[in-house]
Amino acid sequence: MTESTPYSFLPTSKKEVEALGWGQLDVILFMGDAYVDHPSFGVSVIARVLEAKGYKVAVVPQPNWRDDLRDFKKLGRPRLFFGVGAGAMDSMVNRYTAAKRLRSSDAYTPDGRPDARPDRTTIVYTKILKQIWPDVPVVIGGVEASLRREPHYDYWDNCMKPSILEESGADILIAGMGEKPILQVAKAYEDGTADSLPRILMGPPLTTEELDWVYELPFTRLPHPRYKGKRIAAYDMIKFSITTHRGCFGGCNFCAITAHQGKQIQSRSEASILREVEALTHHPEFKGTISDLGAPSANMYRMGGRDKALCAKCRRPSCLFPNLCRNLDHDHTPLLQLYEKVLKVPGVKHVFVSSGIRYDLFLDENGFLDATGKRYFEEIVTRHTSGRLKVAPEHTEDHVLAAMGKPSFKLFERLEKEFRALVRKRGLNYEIIPYFISAHPGCTMQDMEALSKHPALRGVRTEQVQDFTPTPMTVSTEMFHTGKDPRTGKRIFVERDIAKKQRQKSFFFKKR
Numbered sequence: 450m451t452e453s454t455p456y457s458f459l460p461t462s463k464k465e466v467e468a469l470g471w472g473q474l475d476v477i478l479f480m481g482d483a484y485v486d487h488p489s490f491g492v493s494v495i496a497r498v499l500e501a502k503g504y505k506v507a508v509v510p511q512p513n514w515r516d517d518l519r520d521f522k523k524l525g526r527p528r529l530f531f532g533v534g535a536g537a538m539d540s541m542v543n544r545y546t547a548a549k550r551l552r553s554s555d556a557y558t559p560d561g562r563p564d565a566r567p568d569r570t571t572i573v574y575t576k577i578l579k580q581i582w583p584d585v586p587v588v589i590g591g592v593e594a595s596l597r598r599e600p601h602y603d604y605w606d607n608c609m610k611p612s613i614l615e616e617s618g619a620d621i622l623i624a625g626m627g628e629k630p631i632l633q634v635a636k637a638y639e640d641g642t643a644d645s646l647p648r649i650l651m652g653p654p655l656t657t658e659e660l661d662w663v664y665e666l667p668f669t670r671l672p673h674p675r676y677k678g679k680r681i682a683a684y685d686m687i688k689f690s691i692t693t694h695r696g697c698f699g700g701c702n703f704c705a706i707t708a709h710q711g712k713q714i715q716s717r718s719e720a721s722i723l724r725e726v727e728a729l730t731h732h733p734e735f736k737g738t739i740s741d742l743g744a745p746s747a748n749m750y751r752m753g754g755r756d757k758a759l760c761a762k763c764r765r766p767s768c769l770f771p772n773l774c775r776n777l778d779h780d781h782t783p784l785l786q787l788y789e790k791v792l793k794v795p796g797v798k799h800v801f802v803s804s805g806i807r808y809d810l811f812l813d814e815n816g817f818l819d820a821t822g823k824r825y826f827e828e829i830v831t832r833h834t835s836g837r838l839k840v841a842p843e844h845t846e847d848h849v850l851a852a853m854g855k856p857s858f859k860l861f862e863r864l865e866k867e868f869r870a871l872v873r874k875r876g877l878n879y880e881i882i883p884y885f886i887s888a889h890p891g892c893t894m895q896d897m898e899a900l901s902k903h904p905a906l907r908g909v910r911t912e913q914v915q916d917f918t919p920t921p922m923t924v925s926t927e928m929f930h931t932g933k934d935p936r937t938g939k940r941i942f943v944e945r946d947i948a949k950k951q952r953q954k955s956f957f958f959k960k961r
């Protein structure tokens with residue numbers, strides 16, 4: 450154990466460990482992404498959390514798994530355990546398109562190299578570590594491990610697979626947000642009580658104070674110097690972004706965020722966010738623009754049920770679908786106040802919100818739900834987008850939307866009407882950009898044709914469509930695999946033919 454690290458990054462090589470004067474490391478973390486010391490990168494967060502509690506931690510980003518495995522041996526044996534995380538995405542989603550083609554670049558790798566991590570990264574790294582160091586425990590975590598914690602359907606091999614804990618041979622799996630469980634695990638290995646731990650540990654939601662502590666750890670917010678002169682696309686996207694909260698209660702059937710981050714919103718305090726903004730203004734490349742003040746759904750900051758006892762008993766997967774829960778406090782005032790204060794921080798010129806927003810939190814088919822929702826919409830459009838409001842109706846056909854767990858397209862039509870009225874009134878030449886998903890269970894070729902010809906989309910620039918990818922642990926993936934809607938038990942149409950899936954997507958680009 451050590452007081453603090455004099456080196457500004459956690460060490461990644463023997464030389465860096467020696468420069469710190471450290472002897473044996475306590476924990477060595479292997480990761481499928483490049484090492485960017487930023488709170489948006491999960492393994493970096495875990496490394497900082499362990500470091501802050503006095504553990505000697507090293508990080509091995511993107512080890513070579515095809516040579517003599519020297520990257521897995523170079524730092525020796527840790528005193529407590531190895532940690533393995535595939536990175537910010539499931540490795541199969543990272544490496545393959547929905548059409549199962551290898552992607553040509555990897556946003557989380559320097560210069561986009563597409564071959565810096567193996568398929569099923571968590572399993573490959575863990576097996577290698579177990580082969581070299583059979584008696585050292587391996588703890589796995591991150592999105593890939595979290596979403597594959599239970600037996601699950603795997604789209605890429607088109608079969609059911611056991612828990613990744615069994616497939617990898619790891620000792621412990623941390624599901625969800627790992628800050629609290631990793632400390633629990635470290636202490637248990639230190640005390641010799643790890644045998645009493647469950648093999649799968651879930652992260653209770655963090656309190657505001659705990660979340661503030663995590664985000665205010667001494668991240669440099671920079672890629673490790675070993676990448677000097679190289680570009681990491683994912684870092685470019687997030688380097689001037691700030692996370693306001695975690696979790697999402699939207700419950701979209703195709704999305705795995707709830708399975709990983711939880712349905713309960715965990716918000717940072719205003720003061721902590723403002724401190725981070727202030728620190729960001731000293732970043733050597735900061736020019737005054739915060740690219741995203743957001744979260745999985747940007748406008749859920751400080752929202753949740755009014756009566757917490759009701760929420761504790763609640764079994765609804767979504768607080769928004771099929772209707773807005775009457776117990777849900779959807780007041781946008783805290784977020785509006787936050788935007789206002791962030792804009793007043795010296796050095797900040799623009800604050801954009803590029804994370805998705807849930808417009809059913811402030812609008813229904815008849816108009817705005819309340820005055821704060823109307824003000825939020827006006828603020829977002831006029832001050833917090835760079836002229837393009839990106840929203841995700843996901844489809845136009847209501848039976849497909851119902852399969853997705855999304856509200857009727859009428860809501861988008863209403864939003865579009867409000868948007869046009871607002872930009873006309875303010876004299877702004879702004880656009881609304883809708884996002885869609887093709888080939889979701891329930892969606893036929895005719896449904897995509899109907900989408901492509903929908904009158905409400907005439908004159909609207911539609912440039913974003915995603916071919917549905919069945920990722921583990923979502924309701925939509927269960928529909929894809931079984932051909933049934935698990936909510937009703939009824940059969941549902943599923944397009945599984947890859948060529949036809951791609952044809953569905955191509956409808957979207959037909960001229961209207």
Ligand code: SF4
Binds near residue numbers: 754755764768
């Ligand atoms: S009671 Fe309402 S607000 Fe609370 S969790 Fe359930 S749906 Fe959400």
